[in-house]
Amino acid sequence: HGRNAVIAPLGLTIFVWVFLMNLMDLIPVDFVPEAANRLLGVPYLKIVPTTDLNVTLGLALSVFALIVFYSIKVKGFGGFTKELTMQPFNHWALIPINFVLETVTLIAKPISLSLRLFGNLYAGELIFILIALMPWWAQFALSVPWAIFHILVIVLQAFIFMMLTIV
Secondary structure, eight states: OOOOTTHHHHHHHHHHHHHHHHHGGGSOTTHHHHHHHHHHOOSOOOSOGGGSHHHHHHHHHHHHHHHHHHHHHHHHHHHHHHHHHSSSSOSGGGHHHHHHHHHHHHHHHHHHHHHHHHHHHHHHHHHHHHHHTSOHHHHHHHHHHHHHHHHHHHHHHHHHHHHHHHO
16 A cells, blocks of 8 residues: 555556567468468467467466565565465454465466466457458458457457556
């Protein structure tokens, strides 16, 4: 609670980072992988980093580490431990139940954060691939509106990841 000099730079960094990774989804589906195959001999290349669960989980675990670090820094180790053991039931006999509940809650945060970003961008890329498999005359009619809509999804997902990190 109060002012923290880390929040604004962290939020802006995460927003720009996720936005730029998501923006790569607007490059044609087969352009960069085919160029990598012909020029560099790389047989497989995934162009959008956020459609790989390893990248989104890495981002979320980095945020998780920051959450734990700053919770201990602000509240102290005793305050952090008290938060894990005395909430939601403030009674000494319920410390094991509180600890299990709070641990599950704490672990679920980065997992849900990473799966949300991964799922939304992976689904968007799959739709681009399905459009690319259509005849040429249908591709333009479907790809342009989907790309315009997907620009909104890209910005929205970066914003959601940033806001959930800050909160």
